[in-house]
Amino acid sequence: MSTPLYIFDTTLRDGTQGEGISLTAEDKVKIALKLDALGVHYIEGGNPGSNNKDIEFFRRVRELKLQAKLTAFGSTRRKNSTCEQDINLKHLIESGASAATLVGKTWDFHVHTALQTTLEENLAMIYESLAFVRNSGMEALFDAEHFFDGYKANPEYALSALAKAKAAGAAWIVLCDTNGGTLPGEISEIVSRVVTEIDAPIGIHTHNDCELAVANTLAAITAGARHIQGTINGYGERCGNANLCSILPTLQLKMGYSCVSDEQLKTLTTVARYVGEIANVHMPVNQPYVGNAAFAHKGGIHVSAIMKDSKTYEHISPELVGNKQRVLVSELAGQSNILSKVQEMGLDVNSEGMKSRDVIDKIKDLEHQGYQFEGADASLELLLREAYGGSVQVFTVDSFKIMVEKTAGEMITEAIVKISVAGEQVYTVAEGNGPVNALDNALRKALVQFYPGIRDIHLTDYKVRVLDEKDATAAKVRVLIESTDFNDTWNTVGVSSNVIEASWEALVDSIRYALLGMVKDETAPDYSRGTHGLVNH
Structure with a gap:
């Protein structure tokens, strides 16, 4: 004893x-x-x-x-x-x-x-x-x-x-x-x-x-x-x-x-x-045993090995302390990283085909442009589902417009969104506390009549990082959005030289990812929500 x-x-x-x-x-x-x-x-x-x-x-x-x-x-x-x-x-x-x-x-x-x-x-x-x-x-x-x-x-x-x-x-x-x-x-x-x-x-x-x-x-x-x-x-x-x-x-x-x-x-x-x-203290991602990255694997050689036996690069089983293994996908990813993610989502994949290499090349190109998929799993999942035939196109965005008006002592922001959903074109207008909030409100307003569960989705974090400081106000920015439905939390990413466009891209991905759990396509398998995720581009 x-x-x-x-x-x-x-x-x-x-x-x-x-x-x-x-x-x-x-x-x-x-x-x-x-x-x-x-x-x-x-x-x-x-x-x-x-x-x-x-x-x-x-x-x-x-x-x-x-x-x-x-x-x-x-x-x-x-x-x-x-x-x-x-x-x-x-x-x-x-x-x-x-x-x-x-x-x-x-x-x-x-x-x-x-x-x-x-x-x-x-x-x-x-x-x-x-x-x-x-x-x-x-x-x-x-x-x-x-x-x-x-x-x-x-x-x-x-x-x-x-x-x-x-x-x-x-x-x-x-x-x-x-x-x-x-x-x-x-x-x-x-x-x-x-x-x-x-x-x-x-x-x-x-x-x-x-x-x-x-x-x-x-x-x-x-x-x-x-x-x-x-x-x-x-x-x-x-x-x-x-x-x-x-x-x-x-x-x-x-x-x-x-x-x-x-x-x-x-x-x-x-x-x-x-x-x-x-x-209200942010935990270091690399905190031993309990950190989000404690059992995260990024290098292609590492991922290839843990797919054969996790003991190759893990000193204990993460489940012993209530943590879990994570495979990251970035410009350093190998084919094993992609295959692990795709298999985790339950998608059919031919490991000998060219699909994984094409996806890796696309991810590397996007990360060169400024995208970061390590912190945006939902955007990554949407990208992979699109590549491997596991996506369902719930809605398409036709256009959006933002108007900002400064009145005496008050700033008013109004967003107009036009989308196509369920064979219909929907046109909505909503106000918000700033352009991103106004766009969020307008998009939800357009979708809630078709998918009432969208009411339970909330944005919990919004981060903007300037990627090229030397370009000053014309610099490219990366926007990371965290969303939750009180049961799950997911992160999405958008990149543009226009902060509104980058925010809109991350916002749309967040909603699309949320709808994975609400939509069933009779012509495809039932892809219910997988892991915390990234979204689609």
């Missing part, structure tokens, strides 16, 4: 100290539920003595009956005072949390400089505060702040602080690399000594200032730590905390430790992206 480890998630506390991250009490409740379902053992919700938001969170979350231990955060009592007089410790105990994490100084430099007190008084603050919390009926954890820097400066004093925490009955003594400057070899050596000299359960809390937080955590576990503190997506102050989305699968799939169940691990990608959405 693999050695159990205990996962302590501090996304809701330490994670929110990252620049640009602000969570409401409602946000924190939603994330806590996701973390609980993931199977973490501790959820640190915040400091109930610091702000009303955290007070509300603890009030609301105590009713949820989480499986994880809800943990409140605080610090040791103030110097030259008593625990009974400390208002923050009082709020901690009244929070309703079952566990409390107290941070205390273990570096003599911090004791003298930050606390401006004596070494003896600091040890008393650690012992009395942890004992006070433990005597209140809560599980007490000690975050040994700046422990590794403190150990390197004065190992005897740093260890004496841990001994006080043990004597006070701390359930876990967590060694913190607070400044994030310690190297893995140092972590391993120091944790090994602590495990030998301090007969108590040891944990690890690392920061990512040298981009070593994950490596340092793994080194500490190998050296004997059994409690891991970190955050989802590595959110945290400065450069962030240890990223649990990398630590969990590495420990469980590669090092033989038990963290969460296999089924819970399969939700990791969903949890990571959910937390990113709630925090």
Whole structure:
């Protein structure tokens, strides 16, 4: 049986100290539920003595009956005072949390400089505060702040602080690399000594200032730590905390430790992206394990190999962490990339024919013009369906016109669209907040009477990139549009020296892709929507 480890998630506390991250009490409740379902053992919700938001969170979350231990955060009592007089410790105990994490100084430099007190008084603050919390009926954890820097400066004093925490009955003594400057070899050596000299359960809390937080955590576990503190997506102050989305699968799939169940691990990608959405922070596409590009393949040689066996270029099966394999198509694509995409869509393809090479040549030409299909799967899918006979021409655009009028204090945009659909020519007019919105409204207005489901389609993102800055306002631009129907999300692309034309091209592709799931052509197979996609040109 693999050695159990205990996962302590501090996304809701330490994670929110990252620049640009602000969570409401409602946000924190939603994330806590996701973390609980993931199977973490501790959820640190915040400091109930610091702000009303955290007070509300603890009030609301105590009713949820989480499986994880809800943990409140605080610090040791103030110097030259008593625990009974400390208002923050009082709020901690009244929070309703079952566990409390107290941070205390273990570096003599911090004791003298930050606390401006004596070494003896600091040890008393650690012992009395942890004992006070433990005597209140809560599980007490000690975050040994700046422990590794403190150990390197004065190992005897740093260890004496841990001994006080043990004597006070701390359930876990967590060694913190607070400044994030310690190297893995140092972590391993120091944790090994602590495990030998301090007969108590040891944990690890690392920061990512040298981009070593994950490596340092793994080194500490190998050296004997059994409690891991970190955050989802590595959110945290400065450069962030240890990223649990990398630590969990590495420990469980590669090092033989038990963290969460296999089924819970399969939700990791969903949890990571959910937390990113709630925090309104864009996830790096190349984030290990859970990033959109973590199992994406672009080079033709790579794709040819993974079609034979995915282990050729994938270190784990992406499904183990809830992710999926993706094959990208670009100017670097080979025939294998095209065949993989076409087979994924269920289209009939002759791999020995000239069709794939013709499609590759077309894609390379389009990308030379400025198109980018890696971020516009829907446009790519429409292009491939057209090439391999899997497209259905739902409507054709006859013309469109845009009029912009500036009146006193108001800008009015009106779009006129003429399309042919179901054997009829439809002419519609609509206003909008700018030309793209007006065109979108007019096109939907023309189609909704034939396809009512178009009401559920919404644009969620619109990006414009200038491709030739030297041409100033006459430069060619690339427009990327993201759309959703609340069940799926897809991206389309348009390129032109006229931003309206580029936007219209991406917009029309978005609608055409959406209609793939609504239209059935009796003369062709039922090509229901495939993967997230690109669109047609």
